[in-house]
Amino acid sequence: MYSKEALKLLVSEEIDRRGEEIIRVAKMILDHPETGFREQKTSRLVADKFRELSIPYREGIALTGVKGLLVGGSEGPTVGVMGELDSLIVAGHPRADAHTSAAHACGHHAQIGMLIGVATGLKAPGVMSALAGQVALMAVPAEEYIEIEYRDELRHNGKLEFLGGKPEFIRLGELDDVDMAILTHTSSSLDGKTISYGGTNNGVIAKKIQFIGRAAHAGGAPHLGINALNAATIALSAINAQRETFRDYETIRVHPIITRGGDAVNSVPADVRMETFVRGRTLEAIRGADDKVDRALRAGAMAVGGKVSITTLPGYMPMRTDPNLTDVYRANAASLVGENNVGRLGHRTGSTDMGDVSQLIPVSHPYVGGATGNGHGDDYLIQDYRLAVLTASKAMAMTVVDLLADGADRARWIKAQYKPAMTKKQYLSFMRSLLKEETYKE
Numbered sequence: 001m002y003s004k005e006a007l008k009l010l011v012s013e014e015i016d017r018r019g020e021e022i023i024r025v026a027k028m029i030l031d032h033p034e035t036g037f038r039e040q041k042t043s044r045l046v047a048d049k050f051r052e053l054s055i056p057y058r059e060g061i062a063l064t065g066v067k068g069l070l071v072g073g074s075e076g077p078t079v080g081v082m083g084e085l086d087s088l089i090v091a092g093h094p095r096a097d098a099h100t101s102a103a104h105a106c107g108h109h110a111q112i113g114m115l116i117g118v119a120t121g122l123k124a125p126g127v128m129s130a131l132a133g134q135v136a137l138m139a140v141p142a143e144e145y146i147e148i149e150y151r152d153e154l155r156h157n158g159k160l161e162f163l164g165g166k167p168e169f170i171r172l173g174e175l176d177d178v179d180m181a182i183l184t185h186t187s188s189s190l191d192g193k194t195i196s197y198g199g200t201n202n203g204v205i206a207k208k209i210q211f212i213g214r215a216a217h218a219g220g221a222p223h224l225g226i227n228a229l230n231a232a233t234i235a236l237s238a239i240n241a242q243r244e245t246f247r248d249y250e251t252i253r254v255h256p257i258i259t260r261g262g263d264a265v266n267s268v269p270a271d272v273r274m275e276t277f278v279r280g281r282t283l284e285a286i287r288g289a290d291d292k293v294d295r296a297l298r299a300g301a302m303a304v305g306g307k308v309s310i311t312t313l314p315g316y317m318p319m320r321t322d323p324n325l326t327d328v329y330r331a332n333a334a335s336l337v338g339e340n341n342v343g344r345l346g347h348r349t350g351s352t353d354m355g356d357v358s359q360l361i362p363v364s365h366p367y368v369g370g371a372t373g374n375g376h377g378d379d380y381l382i383q384d385y386r387l388a389v390l391t392a393s394k395a396m397a398m399t400v401v402d403l404l405a406d407g408a409d410r411a412r413w414i415k416a417q418y419k420p421a422m423t424k425k426q427y428l429s430f431m432r433s434l435l436k437e438e439t440y441k442e
Contacts, residue, residue: 026113036142076133117393199345225268235300
């Protein structure tokens, strides 16, 4: 029987031995970016790699998700390792798709490389047979909450209920058999550290807004129209007027965009559409800010005598990370990059659907360097693939070994210590309670 350290060495050597092949997966995905719930090529590539590794899998989960399973030599808990399939839309990014402007400006292609790296390492001869339990390898769609109109249309057509991949995985029962989960994100801003761990994230709800006016000749008879674009502009100003009321410690973020500003320059805009997020550190803070945003939207419509339809959609829960699971990860990260190169994260004001998972089971969501540029910007690129993919793969695979070796004693203890914020039933009920579709008129 191998010791834990021997198993970790086997895992790391296998990842190194097949390192170029693993990195090639990430680069192939970089060359073919796809946005959420459209990740057909990326999903197919993951399935192909699982098949090459003789890993049984299911596909088509939440439209494009893939879930593989590695089985240990004896019974025990299930550790989930996740990677995200989707890209952003960033026009001007040097690797953007010429037709869709989709681009991996957040490093998810490296995450899928990591997922394949973990699978490759754990498939080294003698590793899984020495572990107790299972490893669920999950390629999850649609972490980036974008293209809200498109996704809401999928919802209306019954193809999904929630607009993010992990909430859909939860709804569909794909996490019912998972006891804890790990996902590593790339970063270009870790304050001089190579890997950082811990930390929390804002939660978010999304809003789809339609201002409805009345069309008229913009030059000849504008008095006969009701300008929906003016309504939207007033609403934006009203939202801005609320910003001084947002308390710093609640880390509220509201950032609307206009997705449709009118149909023709010589016609008074009668159909103007917006999307926005309302983010915050706690659910209570999000609800308070959301009420203020709704008032601002209604004020814009009222000012011009128009109507506004507001669809409020469940987004992502605030993220917390489990300190016991994180401790196991931190020790392995330090063994790879050195204690001085490992940092601890504070609160981050972005949002991730890993927050939803963290309400139900222990989660670790570390960040690894290797990127340059601004996240979600047109200059965000992975420069060091060995760090961003291979080192990150090793840290997660070694953590799995620690959790499931010795009869999975460590994983069992972490599971016993964890107190979920919600049951799955409570989570689904809460998420469904957030959905509102309302129309206001003068």
